[in-house]
Amino acid sequence: MDKYRIIVKGIVKSLDKYLIVEKWFDDRIQDPYQWGFIDGAINFGESPDRAVVRIIAEDTGLCVQIDRVLYTWSFMAGDTCTIGISYLCLTGMEDVLLSEELHNYRWITKDEFEQYIDNQDVLNDIECAGLE
Template sequence: MAFETRFCSNCATPLEWITQAEDSGDVSRLRCPACGFTHWGNPTPVLAAVVENDRGQALLARNALWQEGVFGLITGFMEAGESPETGICREVLEETGLQVKALRLLGSWEFLRMNQVLIAYHVRVAGNPDDVRLSPELLEYRWVTPEAARCWPAGTGYALAHWIRDKGVEPQFGAFRPGQSPEPDPAKWPLRPWSEDARFQLPPTLA
């Protein structure tokens, strides 16, 4: 179910679409005509993890709300008062029962349909592959090698592609669900390094 903000969180007056001058020019946003509060509608931070075991396999899991055969990364919302690093370690433990022993940042991607920003990590976990204990939100899981993994053309799919390429394997893409395009966004994949220093990527084109 989708929810929308309709009332001012400061004085409870119904919000209206009001145009005001901002740093980028005149912008129309939901604003309170009584007290001037602005509902910015900023994206929600969501954490994601490519969970790797000591055999070099990545963990994919199926959410209880997804159709059969659809698997993705371990994800969850960052909570107030925690860092992204603490949050992803907590999410991995809660969703899989596995302890993170090392982690590194993979990157961040937008998920416009849900107004979210994805912050993705590559984490190494302790234990054996069969030590996984899924939370009630997840129905099943599988461990996949870089060669067998298939990425999807959306935020977490690009995070998985980064992990696969770091393993020396060229990522293969496919549709996340039937009827969706299997092709990656050319603005996001393949990576476009800066010619003067390959550690940097070229910036996106601003509208």
């Protein structure tokens, strides 16, 4: 039987800055905390649009509006195919209240992405999406 998992990613923008969060990935790597964007799994029966708004609110306390879908991605892990949808989400709020799963946050400009985000595939996708 085919196994699929759907993930949504929210790239949150306020004015000219983007929200990145630091989260734990794996104790077996040199730097177990890594910077990235808000993401999470869609609940059964939930639309991707509702899921990204919910996940951002749960993880940061921010209210957002979806601007547009930026890009999609997929990868295989064992016998499960994960499919991802990345959204640009806008907010007028800047005060973040992190969930317990997240370690830290920063508001950064697009020019600063490479200083924090190590995943070259994510950086390439963002570049192709044409963020301003």
